[in-house]
Amino acid sequence: MNNLQGKHIVLGVTGSIAAYKAVDLASKLTQAGAVVDVIMSHGATEMVTPLSFQVITHRPVITQVFSPLAETEIGHVTLAKQADVFVIAPATAHVIARLALGLADDMITTTALATPAPMLIAPAMESHMFEHPATQQHLATLRARGAAVMQPGTGHLASGAQGVGRLPDPAAIVEAIRQLLGRGGDLHGRRVVITAGGTQEALDPVRYLTNHSSGKMGFRLAEAARDRGAEAVIITAPSAQPTPYGVRRVDVVTGLQMLDAVMAEIIEADALVMAAAVADYRPAQASTQKIKKSAEAMTLELTRNPDILKEVAAARAQSALLQNLVVVGFAAETENLLENGQKKLIEKNLDLVVANPVPESFAGDESQATFIYRDQPLKPFALQPKSQVADRVWDVVAARLRASIQR
Ligand SMILES: Cc1cc2nc3c(=O)[nH]c(=O)nc-3n(C[C@H](O)[C@H](O)[C@H](O)COP(=O)(O)O)c2cc1C
Incomplete structure (x- = not known):
C-alpha cells in the first residue's frame, strides 16, 4: 500500500x-x-x-x-x-x-x-x-x-x-x-516484531554457513507495518537493507542470537512475523583458530539449531501474556510447497503461513506467495512486489487482532 x-x-x-x-x-x-x-x-x-x-x-x-x-x-x-x-x-x-x-x-x-x-x-x-x-x-x-x-x-x-x-x-x-x-492506520498502537535475513553460523573466525536470504521481505514488512501505525521492531541477521525510518533494528548474527532476541521482544508484542531464514544446523564446534587445509576431504559436524517458531509456540502455551500474540511464519520451499507449509502451520501453531517457491521468491524484489490459513481455504497470489505481499500479511494480522479484541 x-x-x-x-x-x-x-x-x-x-x-x-x-x-x-x-x-x-x-x-x-x-x-x-x-x-x-x-x-x-x-x-x-x-x-x-x-x-x-x-x-x-x-x-x-x-x-x-x-x-x-x-x-x-x-x-x-x-x-x-x-x-x-x-x-x-x-x-x-x-x-x-x-x-x-x-x-x-x-x-x-x-x-x-x-x-x-x-x-x-x-x-x-x-x-x-x-x-x-x-x-x-x-x-x-x-x-x-x-x-x-x-x-x-x-x-x-x-x-x-x-x-x-x-x-x-x-x-x-x-x-x-x-x-x-x-498514525490513523489499522495497526496504530500495535507493537509488531519482524525477523529478517539469513543467519550466519561460524565455522571459524573467517568462515560461516549461511543462505541466500536478502532480508528484503522482512524489511518491506517492517515499512508496511510502520505505515499502518505500528511500532515495528526488526530483528535482522546481517543484511544490506538500510534501516527504515521509524523502525527499531536489532542486529543479530546466529540462529541462537535470533532466538534470544525474539523471546525478549515478543513479551509485549501483538504480532510476530518470522520472515528470517534461520539456519537449521550450525557447526557443532566453531574453531577458535582459522581451519588450515591439510587432508583432501573434510567432514563438518553440524548440530540442530533450535526451531524459533516451535519455541514461541511452547512459550505461548505456557504464558497468559502471549495468548493473543498473532504469529505468522514463512515457508520457502523448492518442492511440496503447500504440503510443507500446511505442516508448518499445524506443528508450530501459526495463524498464517506465507508459502513461497524457491528460487522465484528468494532474494529478489517480488514474491509469488500462497497464504495458508487455519480456518479458510488457501489463497494463491500472482507474483507481486514484496511490499504488496507485506500489506496482505498485515491485513490478516490486523483482522486477527480485531477479532481477538471482540472475543
Ligand atoms: C547562504 C545562506 C545560507 C543559510 N543557511 C541556513 C541554514 O542552513 N539554516 C539556518 O537555520 N539558517 C540559514 N541561513 C540564515 C537564514 O536564512 C536566516 O536566519 C533567515 O532569517 C531565515 O528565515 P526563514 O526561516 O523565514 O527562512 C542562511 C543564510 C544564508 C545567507
Missing part, C-alpha cells in the same frame, strides 16, 4: 542552503501520488525559485500571506484545513523559534497555527545553531506539542565544517511522512 497516494502534503521551505534538496523531496512526494502545496519563506526564495517547485508539483507556490491568490482560490487558512501532513523541510533555526513562540508572521507560521494536521520538522543549519540551547529548547517545546522532529544528519556542512546539522536525506523525510500518515 502506498499511503501517500492522494494525500495532501503542505511543504514549508525556509531559508537554508539545503532548500534545493526540498525540490527533490517535492518531486519524490509528487511521484508517490501526493498532492504537494509548497509555501516558501522569503529566505527560501533567495535560495531557490518558486518556479522550481511549481514545475515539479504542478501547483501554485505560496510565498506571501498577502498575495494576489490570497482569499480567492487559496485563503490564508485554506491549506491549513486541507493538509494531511504539514512538513517543514528544511527548517531554519529562525522558523523553529517562530513556531515555538506561536508567531504568525508569514504564511508558513500562520499555516502552522491554523492546521490540525500532524507536523514534521526537518532541521538544517550549522552545528552551533542546532546545538544552541535556544534552538534545542524550541525543538523540545515543539516536540512536547506533538510535532515530530527529525534528527539532522552529521557530516559536511555548507560552511565547509563537519558536524551535525545536515538536512536529513529526502528519502528519509518521505519515510517520516509515511510514518506520520500511518
Whole structure:
C-alpha cells in the first residue's frame, strides 16, 4: 500500500542552503501520488525559485500571506484545513523559534497555527545553531506539542565544517511522512516484531554457513507495518537493507542470537512475523583458530539449531501474556510447497503461513506467495512486489487482532 497516494502534503521551505534538496523531496512526494502545496519563506526564495517547485508539483507556490491568490482560490487558512501532513523541510533555526513562540508572521507560521494536521520538522543549519540551547529548547517545546522532529544528519556542512546539522536525506523525510500518515492506520498502537535475513553460523573466525536470504521481505514488512501505525521492531541477521525510518533494528548474527532476541521482544508484542531464514544446523564446534587445509576431504559436524517458531509456540502455551500474540511464519520451499507449509502451520501453531517457491521468491524484489490459513481455504497470489505481499500479511494480522479484541 502506498499511503501517500492522494494525500495532501503542505511543504514549508525556509531559508537554508539545503532548500534545493526540498525540490527533490517535492518531486519524490509528487511521484508517490501526493498532492504537494509548497509555501516558501522569503529566505527560501533567495535560495531557490518558486518556479522550481511549481514545475515539479504542478501547483501554485505560496510565498506571501498577502498575495494576489490570497482569499480567492487559496485563503490564508485554506491549506491549513486541507493538509494531511504539514512538513517543514528544511527548517531554519529562525522558523523553529517562530513556531515555538506561536508567531504568525508569514504564511508558513500562520499555516502552522491554523492546521490540525500532524507536523514534521526537518532541521538544517550549522552545528552551533542546532546545538544552541535556544534552538534545542524550541525543538523540545515543539516536540512536547506533538510535532515530530527529525534528527539532522552529521557530516559536511555548507560552511565547509563537519558536524551535525545536515538536512536529513529526502528519502528519509518521505519515510517520516509515511510514518506520520500511518498514525490513523489499522495497526496504530500495535507493537509488531519482524525477523529478517539469513543467519550466519561460524565455522571459524573467517568462515560461516549461511543462505541466500536478502532480508528484503522482512524489511518491506517492517515499512508496511510502520505505515499502518505500528511500532515495528526488526530483528535482522546481517543484511544490506538500510534501516527504515521509524523502525527499531536489532542486529543479530546466529540462529541462537535470533532466538534470544525474539523471546525478549515478543513479551509485549501483538504480532510476530518470522520472515528470517534461520539456519537449521550450525557447526557443532566453531574453531577458535582459522581451519588450515591439510587432508583432501573434510567432514563438518553440524548440530540442530533450535526451531524459533516451535519455541514461541511452547512459550505461548505456557504464558497468559502471549495468548493473543498473532504469529505468522514463512515457508520457502523448492518442492511440496503447500504440503510443507500446511505442516508448518499445524506443528508450530501459526495463524498464517506465507508459502513461497524457491528460487522465484528468494532474494529478489517480488514474491509469488500462497497464504495458508487455519480456518479458510488457501489463497494463491500472482507474483507481486514484496511490499504488496507485506500489506496482505498485515491485513490478516490486523483482522486477527480485531477479532481477538471482540472475543
Ligand atoms: C547562504 C545562506 C545560507 C543559510 N543557511 C541556513 C541554514 O542552513 N539554516 C539556518 O537555520 N539558517 C540559514 N541561513 C540564515 C537564514 O536564512 C536566516 O536566519 C533567515 O532569517 C531565515 O528565515 P526563514 O526561516 O523565514 O527562512 C542562511 C543564510 C544564508 C545567507
